[in-house]
Amino acid sequence: MNKQYILGIETSCDETAAAVIKNGTEIVSNVVASQIETHKRFGGVVPEIASRHHVEQITIVIEEAMKKAGLDFSQLTGVAVTAGPGLVGALLIGVEAAKSIAFAHSLPLIPVHHIAGHIYANRLITEMQFPLLSLVVSGGHTELIYMEEHGHFEVIGETRDDAAGEAYDKVARVLNCPYPGGPHIDRMASEGEATIDFPRAWLEEGSYDFSFSGLKSAVINTVHNAQQRGETIVPENLAASFQESVVEVLVEKTIRAAKEYGVKQILLAGGVAANNGLRTELQKAVENLEGIELVIPPLKLCTDNAAMIAAAGSVFYEKGIRADYTLNANPGLDLESFSIK
Amino acid sequence: MKILAIDTSTNVLGVGIVNHEKVIGEYITNIKRNHSTRVLPVIDFLLKDCGIDKSEIGKIVVANGPGSYTGLRIGVTIGKTLAWTLKVPIVGVSSLKLMAASGRYFPGLISPIMDARRGNVFTGLYKYEDQKLMLVEEDKHRSAEEWGYRLKEYNQPVLFVGDDSNIHKETFTNILLNNAQFAPSSLNTAKPGELGLLGKDLDGEEAHLFKPNYLRLTEAEAKWRDENREV
Structure with a gap:
């Protein structure tokens, strides 16, 4: 078999990233330029600033990925890029750069859905076994995705309001944690006890959808009420109570879906997959299930990166998916519209 | 090349x-x-x-x-x-310099205009000297009205270039009177x-x-x- 090298490019939010993946599973290079420090003082990602940074970083990051891979553009099989969803101005930089490289070197251009990328980060750890279920949890997404085969995506559950990561960020802000707050809440939760009984949004019976806005409001109200009454709340206990509510719903629905769909693998994906509370509870729950393997990528592959985009791009390339030079950034790109089946 | x-x-x-x-x-x-x-x-x-x-x-x-x-x-x-x-x-x-290039045969100053909303514009001041396009005042984000008064001090005809100059036509004409001239659409692109x-x-x-x-x-x-x- 000829070696397949895919260059991946990812600029959907605040990381400018490029990577080269060999044969869909092997990381040859993986470069990420994070803007977290820049956005910190604003307490969150400012889209216009993110776009400005991407323009300044894009060719530097791609060059580093190519240099580390020790490859020339003529040795590439194709260029894969995140076409959406994400911040439109940020996505555009990656899309224009990818199109320019594809054009300059007459390479196939492969559009990749950001969430498909997060799922395929797992293929860089171990081969996928179908059918599988993926729990995608990040600052912008909370979804349960069922896959029968490569390139097939069925969204069986998704958040109806805030993403889990978004709720983490907002709770972190109430507790005056620096941005990004998720890791702080996770750490505090490990030091505290779940003493407050926050609501769990199970929604209708049998639903795999999620909802975190009610929980978020409950946390904020608890803090405000305590402030008004002059009571002190132990922040670690609040964090632990909040995290317990989020994790319990995520884990319970994932396990239920895994059983119902009879999957062989559960893949955890997205930035919140770095959360220790979630990793631990999911591991515990899967241990009780026979014949189901749990795959959790290392931290570096959970947060936004281009290795995952190239990994997904590799599969899409084999399936014959191509874009032409009219490819545009699509902030609301639908995953199922990407599905092969 | x-x-x-x-x-x-x-x-x-x-x-x-x-x-x-x-x-x-x-x-x-x-x-x-x-x-x-x-x-x-x-x-x-x-x-x-x-x-x-x-x-x-x-x-x-x-x-x-x-x-x-x-x-x-x-x-x-x-x-x-x-x-x-x-x-x-x-x-x-x-x-803006690129837009100003449309005024090659204009005997005076050239002010390319891009609207920047709320009465503001991006503009600079240019002039052709010996067929060469020269910068007179740097590109900046300015109030259209203040820019009109600034241009008045030159006491010379000024050619406004760019579709957006129509948005501020009244402002510039009121201040510069006959010295305010506007490029036709064919020169605005x-x-x-x-x-x-x-x-x-x-x-x-x-x-x-x-x-x-x-x-x-x-x-x-x-x-x-x-x-x-x-x-």
Whole structure:
């Protein structure tokens, strides 16, 4: 078999990233330029600033990925890029750069859905076994995705309001944690006890959808009420109570879906997959299930990166998916519209 | 040497090809449509139509601002990525200077106008001397009214160029009276061939460092600076 090298490019939010993946599973290079420090003082990602940074970083990051891979553009099989969803101005930089490289070197251009990328980060750890279920949890997404085969995506559950990561960020802000707050809440939760009984949004019976806005409001109200009454709340206990509510719903629905769909693998994906509370509870729950393997990528592959985009791009390339030079950034790109089946 | 010129700073999408001194291809539209889906297809089409292979491109010139933030980033990202990956020099030319080039035969001052909302404009002041386009006052974000009074001090005819000058026609005419003159629509759309010529003799810039001249901080940065009294 000829070696397949895919260059991946990812600029959907605040990381400018490029990577080269060999044969869909092997990381040859993986470069990420994070803007977290820049956005910190604003307490969150400012889209216009993110776009400005991407323009300044894009060719530097791609060059580093190519240099580390020790490859020339003529040795590439194709260029894969995140076409959406994400911040439109940020996505555009990656899309224009990818199109320019594809054009300059007459390479196939492969559009990749950001969430498909997060799922395929797992293929860089171990081969996928179908059918599988993926729990995608990040600052912008909370979804349960069922896959029968490569390139097939069925969204069986998704958040109806805030993403889990978004709720983490907002709770972190109430507790005056620096941005990004998720890791702080996770750490505090490990030091505290779940003493407050926050609501769990199970929604209708049998639903795999999620909802975190009610929980978020409950946390904020608890803090405000305590402030008004002059009571002190132990922040670690609040964090632990909040995290317990989020994790319990995520884990319970994932396990239920895994059983119902009879999957062989559960893949955890997205930035919140770095959360220790979630990793631990999911591991515990899967241990009780026979014949189901749990795959959790290392931290570096959970947060936004281009290795995952190239990994997904590799599969899409084999399936014959191509874009032409009219490819545009699509902030609301639908995953199922990407599905092969 | 063949030069590829790209302008996406306003609603005008312009791609031009210059061969030595000669403009051999130009593609211009002046419509409100997404530049992202169109710039590379246009470059591809125009090169093919002119019988030029991309490997023959020897230099890339991009109108690098001011202008629409997103529009600028599209042209700049394509320009810098192509220049870097094809290993050719890239140069930036002011988008306002490019617009001012329409006033070549105007015996006076030239003020290209881009609307910046709330009575403001992006503009500079230019003048042709011995067939060479000279900068008189730098490109800046200004109040249209204050700019009108500033121009009045020159006591000379001023040609306003660009579709957006119509938005401020009344302001400028009230202040400058007969000295305010307005270019016709055919001269309001910047010529990408002219962009290639303006950049032809400029030294190449480092592609990695090439970025738009927005001429304005983002709102978030301006607000943060005000709140933190950063000077």
